[in-house]
Amino acid sequence: MESIDGKIGGLGATIETKTSTLAAKLDAVTSHLTSRIDDGNEDCRKNIGAVQEQVRAFQVEVGRLYPSRTEFEARYNEIREDLRDIARGRGGDRGD
Amino acid sequence: MILYVDDNEIMIDWLRNVIEDAGYYYDAASDATIALYKLERLEYALVLIDIGLPDFPGDVLAERVKELAGDHGATPLVAVTGGEKLPPDRRHLFCDMLMKPFLPDDLKRVIHDFARPPVKDLHLTRPPAGMLPKGA
Numbered sequence: 001m002e003s004i005d006g007k008i009g010g011l012g013a014t015i016e017t018k019t020s021t022l023a024a025k026l027d028a029v030t031s032h033l034t035s036r037i038d039d040g041n042e043d044c045r046k047n048i049g050a051v052q053e054q055v056r057a058f059q060v061e062v063g064r065l066y067p068s069r070t071e072f073e074a075r076y077n078e079i080r081e082d083l084r085d086i087a088r089g090r091g092g093d094r095g096d
Numbered sequence: 097m098i099l100y101v102d103d104n105e106i107m108i109d110w111l112r113n114v115i116e117d118a119g120y121y122y123d124a125a126s127d128a129t130i131a132l133y134k135l136e137r138l139e140y141a142l143v144l145i146d147i148g149l150p151d152f153p154g155d156v157l158a159e160r161v162k163e164l165a166g167d168h169g170a171t172p173l174v175a176v177t178g179g180e181k182l183p184p185d186r187r188h189l190f191c192d193m194l195m196k197p198f199l200p201d202d203l204k205r206v207i208h209d210f211a212r213p214p215v216k217d218l219h220l221t222r223p224p225a226g227m228l229p230k231g232a
Contacts, residue, residue, distance in 0.1 A: 083132065
């Protein structure tokens with residue numbers, strides 16, 4: 001069974017990959033839209049605002065998904081207990 | 097974004113390509129506990145659950161997801177099975193079932209039929225066509 005340290009590491013890697021991929025795409029979109037502002041395209045200005053809003057929302061979400069080790073470990077163990085209760089009910093516990 | 101729950105790294109890599117090709121972002125969890133942890137925090141368009149997970153059977157995870165959703169409508173769940181058998185009385189937990197090995201088109205059909213439209217969280221889905229410059 002993978003250790004909690006391993007799981008935290010895996011979770012972190014997932015988020016880092018997702019964050020960097022998203023950041024690269026957002027950079028490309030922002031750059032593309034910015035380049036068109038000079039043409040007086042007001043829609044581009046609005047779209048940049050929308051993209052920036054999404055970046056802020058994503059940062060908040062990353063904070064929720066990737067908390068401190070203590071928070072993660074506590075919630076991880078609670079979830080495991082919940083699943084173990086269900087598994088006991090159907091005779092399928094493999095949690096240990 | 098679509099979540100795939102499996103500890104098989106080969107399958108994870110393969111599904112990533114198909115899911116992204118279908119226009120969704122992709123996330124993975126290696127066991128039921130991590131999957132539930134993620135499901136508490138992110139909204140997914142669809143969750144693919146391998147029945148033979150290392151910590152708990154996939155249908156145990158599905159049952160907990162349904163409990164948490166209550167009357168608000170659960171995230172669509174699709175079972176993925178290899179040699180493992182899903183008991184008939186547990187099939188109601190899933191919208192559909194994919195038997196390994198399956199073809200990319202089988203997965204794309206499931207995504208087309210059951211995945212929720214990626215509209216609520218733009219940052220977790222692909223930007224609309226036309227917003228991205230070529231090559232982005």
